Amino acid sequence: MALSILRTVLAILPCLVAGLELAVTVEKPNIVFILTDDQDWHMESLDYMPLLRKHIINEGTLFDRHYCTVSICCPSRVNIWTGRAAHNTNVTDVHPPYGGYPKFVQQGLNENWLPVWLQDLGYNTYYTGKLFNAHSVDNYDDPLVKGFNGSDFLLDPYTYEYYRAHMTRNGAPPVSYEGQYSPDVVAEKAYGFLDEATQHDEPFFLAVAPIAPHADVIFADPVQFNPAKYASRHAHLFKDYKIPRTANFNPDTPSGVSWVKHLPQLNDTVIEYNDEFQRSRLRALQSVDEMVETLVQKLDAKGLLNNTYIFYTTDNGFHISQHRMPPGKECPFETDIHIPLIVRGPGIPAGHTAGVVSSHTDLTPTLLKLAGSDRPDLDGTPIPLSAEQLASPASGEHVNVEFWGRAIPEGKYGNDAMSAMNNTYKALRVVGDGYSLLYTVWCTGEKEYYDLLRDPDQMINYLGDDSASLAADYTLAGRSFEHLVSRLDSLLMVLKSCKAKTCHAPWTVLHPDGNVKTLNEALHGSYDGFYREQPKVSFSSCQPGYLVDAEGPQEVDVWGDEYQRVTPSGGRQQSFRYHGDWSLWT
Ligand SMILES: *[C@@H]1O[C@H](CO)[C@@H](O)[C@H](O)[C@H]1NC(C)=O
Ligand SMILES: *[C@@H]1O[C@H](CO)[C@@H](O)[C@H](O)[C@H]1NC(C)=O
Ligand SMILES: *[C@@H]1O[C@H](CO)[C@@H](O)[C@H](O)[C@H]1NC(C)=O
Ligand SMILES: *[C@@H]1O[C@H](CO)[C@@H](O)[C@H](O)[C@H]1NC(C)=O
Ligand SMILES: *[C@@H]1O[C@H](CO)[C@@H](O)[C@H](O)[C@H]1NC(C)=O
Numbered sequence: 001m002a003l004s005i006l007r008t009v010l011a012i013l014p015c016l017v018a019g020l021e022l023a024v025t026v027e028k029p030n031i032v033f034i035l036t037d038d039q040d041w042h043m044e045s046l047d048y049m050p051l052l053r054k055h056i057i058n059e060g061t062l063f064d065r066h067y068c069t070v071s072i073c074c075p076s077r078v079n080i081w082t083g084r085a086a087h088n089t090n091v092t093d094v095h096p097p098y099g100g101y102p103k104f105v106q107q108g109l110n111e112n113w114l115p116v117w118l119q120d121l122g123y124n125t126y127y128t129g130k131l132f133n134a135h136s137v138d139n140y141d142d143p144l145v146k147g148f149n150g151s152d153f154l155l156d157p158y159t160y161e162y163y164r165a166h167m168t169r170n171g172a173p174p175v176s177y178e179g180q181y182s183p184d185v186v187a188e189k190a191y192g193f194l195d196e197a198t199q200h201d202e203p204f205f206l207a208v209a210p211i212a213p214h215a216d217v218i219f220a221d222p223v224q225f226n227p228a229k230y231a232s233r234h235a236h237l238f239k240d241y242k243i244p245r246t247a248n249f250n251p252d253t254p255s256g257v258s259w260v261k262h263l264p265q266l267n268d269t270v271i272e273y274n275d276e277f278q279r280s281r282l283r284a285l286q287s288v289d290e291m292v293e294t295l296v297q298k299l300d301a302k303g304l305l306n307n308t309y310i311f312y313t314t315d316n317g318f319h320i321s322q323h324r325m326p327p328g329k330e331c332p333f334e335t336d337i338h339i340p341l342i343v344r345g346p347g348i349p350a351g352h353t354a355g356v357v358s359s360h361t362d363l364t365p366t367l368l369k370l371a372g373s374d375r376p377d378l379d380g381t382p383i384p385l386s387a388e389q390l391a392s393p394a395s396g397e398h399v400n401v402e403f404w405g406r407a408i409p410e411g412k413y414g415n416d417a418m419s420a421m422n423n424t425y426k427a428l429r430v431v432g433d434g435y436s437l438l439y440t441v442w443c444t445g446e447k448e449y450y451d452l453l454r455d456p457d458q459m460i461n462y463l464g465d466d467s468a469s470l471a472a473d474y475t476l477a478g479r480s481f482e483h484l485v486s487r488l489d490s491l492l493m494v495l496k497s498c499k500a501k502t503c504h505a506p507w508t509v510l511h512p513d514g515n516v517k518t519l520n521e522a523l524h525g526s527y528d529g530f531y532r533e534q535p536k537v538s539f540s541s542c543q544p545g546y547l548v549d550a551e552g553p554q555e556v557d558v559w560g561d562e563y564q565r566v567t568p569s570g571g572r573q574q575s576f577r578y579h580g581d582w583s584l585w586t
Pocket of ligand 4: 444445541
């Protein structure tokens with residue numbers, strides 16, 4: 001590939017070398033982004049992908065504190081590709097009226113998302129595989145997806161049928177791939193786009209989104225979520241695999257809240273079914289594993305490997321048998337929100353594990369930064385990638401997690417009780433110096449508090465029905481349970497409707513003086529009264545979408561001499577004169 005001047009940006013660095021200005025040409029990097037569907041971290045799926053390990057994990061950095069913010073396909077993918085929280089896209093479900101491709105379009109996001117911005121930055125952009133739910137053989141051209149120079153999308157209602165893919169190439173009428181294995185079809189299309197992209201001088205972005213290891217879904221009535229199908233060449237693999245028997249695996253006592261705590265214990269038939277369900281997922285991932293190797297080899301053969309970033313992640317996690325749950329996602333447990341992110345590329349340490357806290361909201365800001373653009377108006381911040389950035393990460397310790405609607409049971413033994421709408425919640429994950437916590441508030445009025453340093457499997461809910469005595473004995477960082485919860489609730493109050501800067505630095509909404517930047521700092525005793533009196537996160541009912549009227553108070557109090565109440569998304573609301581000492585409120 002010849003380099004051309006088009007391919008480069010000129011960065012003129014003012015450099016006092018012998019009184020001369022030194023002109024340096026910096027080539028914009030290419031980006032290959034691989035997005036799997038429902039891949040787990042906690043059942044060790046990465047350990048069953050040797051080629052991913054060889055080419056990406058061993059040659060790049062594994063981000064072992066990476067989270068999705070809404071654990072279901074479409075809302076999560078919109079979050080990834082827009083850099084905005086689901087509460088700001090309002091794409092909160094897989095189908096209309098609250099989600100799916102039509103809602104994405106309706107929200108004006110088709111003109112306002114990563115591929116469009118990358119084209120504006122001089123990139124050629126390509127996508128193949130699954131984009132969003134409810135992007136179908138009927139609406140694929142109404143309107144066309146914007147922002148891609150080349151695209152070949154899987155379409156509903158066939159998206160999740162492993163041997164009956166229907167795809168639209170560059171907006172043309174759908175073509176059926178019946179009888180061919182969908183992840184292999186998508187891999188071939190990715191190789192084609194890679195060849196196409198490298199015929200041009202501009203840098204390129206190529207996203208590849210195979211459906212593996214999602215369930216094979218047939219949109220009949222009722223909808224069937226069957227085990228993932230795999231290519232016959234992988235049928236012999238992993239016959240002895242079992243889902244790790246962690247403390248939360250089909251526990252003797254119920255765990256969780258809402259519908260989870262009513263689930264019956266699984267019998268041996270269901271346990272074996274679930275183990276085989278997970279084996280099928282691991283086999284389906286083998287096609288992706290092979291694709292990773294071929295993509296790397298092709299980039300290498302073209303001499304582009306050293307100027308290409310390769311991202312590998314998934315839309316959301318997955319649970320099976322943990323907390324007695326049938327196969328599925330949609331929960332705030334680690335199984336569902338804590339997911340793989342691996343990045344290899346120029347300047348990224350090889351074989352490194354980075355403990356920075358990051359989320360899917362950060363991916364678009366990260367990609368835009370690589371492409372040379374800064375977007376502080378987005379809800380995420382760039383993830384540190386280079387050794388230098390990783391050495392002193394500026395990132396925070398919080399992840400804002402949210403969900404609206406229902407949990408969908410998958411597999412043969414899905415529980416009907418789950419079909420209720422009671423899966424609407426707000427959650428806050430905080431991972432900092434000396435703590436690793438999950439705090440949730442559910443539309444049912446229930447709450448959860450898990451301490452993952454003491455209880456990594458999330459079996460002890462300190463806010464559960466019978467937990468008063470446990471909570472009474474609980475301390476962290478020298479503070480009592482009540483003081484901890486009051487801070488977490490206030491942080492969640494801010495994050496659940498944050499926007500841009502207030503998502504990046506949520507404590508500054510509560511403490512504009514800048515004196516509090518972490519949970520540890522907020523725990524100071526002088527703030528006890530202030531936090532106790534804060535409006536609390538609550539719901540008045542369980543709703544299927546982001547209906548603000550059902551979501552309790554929307555404003556928080558601000559620490560300072562003057563009493564102010566503000567909306568976290570921006571504007572000041574009210575300001576009262578209050579010259580008291582907050583600590584007198586104790
Ligand atoms: C890709 O699309 C952009 C936006 O339409 C356009 O400016 C650019 O020329 C296209 N690149 C190629 C190689 O056609
Ligand atoms: C195990 O549980 C499933 C789901 O509840 C049920 O359909 C099945 O009959 C049970 N099997 C046995 C052997 O009890
Ligand atoms: C990438 O490698 C090629 C040869 O393999 C070399 O010519 C080029 O200078 C390298 N580019 C960078 C940015 O290291
Ligand atoms: C859902 O939650 C509401 C409280 O908001 C409760 O009244 C209702 O019984 C719950 N439904 C189910 C099926 O659990
Ligand atoms: C989100 O979308 C739904 C469905 O269109 C709408 O009813 C709701 O008011 C929207 N929420 C917000 C906060 O805009």
